[in-house]
Structure formats: structure tokens, C-alpha cells
Amino acid sequence: RTRRGSHNLQGPIAIDGINNDMTVLDVKGLLQAQLKAQPIWLTVVPVDAATAEKTGMMMMQTGDHFVTDPAGGYMKGKGVAKVKRVRDGVCGVCNEADLALLVLQPEQMTLMHDGVMLPDESPLGSCGLVNNERIYLDFKPPWPQPWVPDPDAAPPKGGGGDKKGGKKKK
Incomplete structure (x- = not known):
């Protein structure tokens, strides 16, 4: 059993049935099923x-x-x-x-433990987890975030230079 915590959630999500042979991607699938069974x-x-x-x-x-x-x-x-x-x-x-409604696909989730991102293909046994350990879940929240730049947004117009429209001085 492990618990998923996130700065976007105000409480942990407990998931049972996890063993050391499972991969991080398997855990993401269990987390996705948990969100369907108990909506947030x-x-x-x-x-x-x-x-x-x-x-x-x-x-x-x-x-x-x-x-x-x-x-x-x-x-x-x-x-x-x-x-x-x-x-x-x-x-x-x-x-x-x-x-x-919080709906997350496995590719939208990032799982971390002790500040280290867990690769999808790594087995949980290699991550050093113990029973009832807390794993950090990161995902893009559904509310607007004006303080975070959108990586898909177009770059700002204008490219420096002289503000008066003249040539740059050397």
C-alpha cells in the first residue's frame, strides 16, 4: 500500500494491491482506476x-x-x-x-519519491519504497495558472533593439 500526495490535492490518495514487481507505469494505471472509482x-x-x-x-x-x-x-x-x-x-x-472532475491519463502524471522522478519502466522494488510510503504526484491542474508561462504559447513580439525605432548604436 502506498499513498499519493500532491500540492494540487488537499489529501492523499491511498492505493492498495501494490507490490515490488510492479512498474511505475502500473501504479499510474492503478491511480487512474482509483480516480474513476472514487472521483475527485x-x-x-x-x-x-x-x-x-x-x-x-x-x-x-x-x-x-x-x-x-x-x-x-x-x-x-x-x-x-x-x-x-x-x-x-x-x-x-x-x-x-x-x-x-480530475481525470488523468498515465502520461499526464509524474510520480516522485524523495525528490527523484520515477521513470515509467522502473520497478517499484528498485525505488526503495516501504509499506505505506508516500509518493508525490505531479500533474497540470485544471485551473488557470497566470504565474506559469505556457510552453506552447507564441514568443513575445518585438525583439529588443532601440525603443525609438532607430538603429542600434555600437
């Missing part, structure tokens, strides 16, 4: 206290980690979701459009 939603649109009080919805911060409310379940397609926030256990309702 992340807030992509924050809701402040004033809006929450007016609408009767939960107050949410960008990146809040939610799971299905055990008492109510998730009402897909109804516009409203009954969820439980992981960081404090508060249950409530929120707009379905304010949440993003």
Missing part, C-alpha cells in the same frame, strides 16, 4: 463568502479538493453538486460548473 473534483471558479451567502452555495477557493458527499452523492447534469471538502470535511452544495 477541484474548484476552478472560486466563490467568495458574500456570493456563497446570497446563493446558498459553499464558499470555495481555487484548487479546493472535493469528494462525493456520502449523504447526498453527486447530481451530474442537475447544475448543483453535493460534495464534501477534503481539507476540513465540510459538506454542502456548489454549482457543477465551478468544479472540474
Whole structure:
């Protein structure tokens, strides 16, 4: 058994049935199956206290980690979701459009242990893991990140030189 932690999630994801002969790619497949069996939603649109009080919805911060409310379940397609926030256990309702279901393909995941990236083909036995060890999971979050440059974005226009439009001085 190992636990997956991430700076994008507010709680670990426990995965059973792991042994030393499995590869990191096998673990990513188990993690993908776990996310399908026990869905995780992340807030992509924050809701402040004033809006929450007016609408009767939960107050949410960008990146809040939610799971299905055990008492109510998730009402897909109804516009409203009954969820439980992981960081404090508060249950409530929120707009379905304010949440993003966490769906990760194995190639979108990076697993690390003790600060070292684990290659997909390496067996877990070679990684030095022990029972109930925590492995770090990194993935691109579903909310916008203005502080992180997009590697696919076009380079900025203009290429230096004299700001007045003249020739450069030597």
C-alpha cells in the first residue's frame, strides 16, 4: 500500500494491491482506476463568502479538493453538486460548473519519491519504497495558472533593439 500526495490535492490518495514487481507505469494505471472509482473534483471558479451567502452555495477557493458527499452523492447534469471538502470535511452544495472532475491519463502524471522522478519502466522494488510510503504526484491542474508561462504559447513580439525605432548604436 502506498499513498499519493500532491500540492494540487488537499489529501492523499491511498492505493492498495501494490507490490515490488510492479512498474511505475502500473501504479499510474492503478491511480487512474482509483480516480474513476472514487472521483475527485477541484474548484476552478472560486466563490467568495458574500456570493456563497446570497446563493446558498459553499464558499470555495481555487484548487479546493472535493469528494462525493456520502449523504447526498453527486447530481451530474442537475447544475448543483453535493460534495464534501477534503481539507476540513465540510459538506454542502456548489454549482457543477465551478468544479472540474480530475481525470488523468498515465502520461499526464509524474510520480516522485524523495525528490527523484520515477521513470515509467522502473520497478517499484528498485525505488526503495516501504509499506505505506508516500509518493508525490505531479500533474497540470485544471485551473488557470497566470504565474506559469505556457510552453506552447507564441514568443513575445518585438525583439529588443532601440525603443525609438532607430538603429542600434555600437
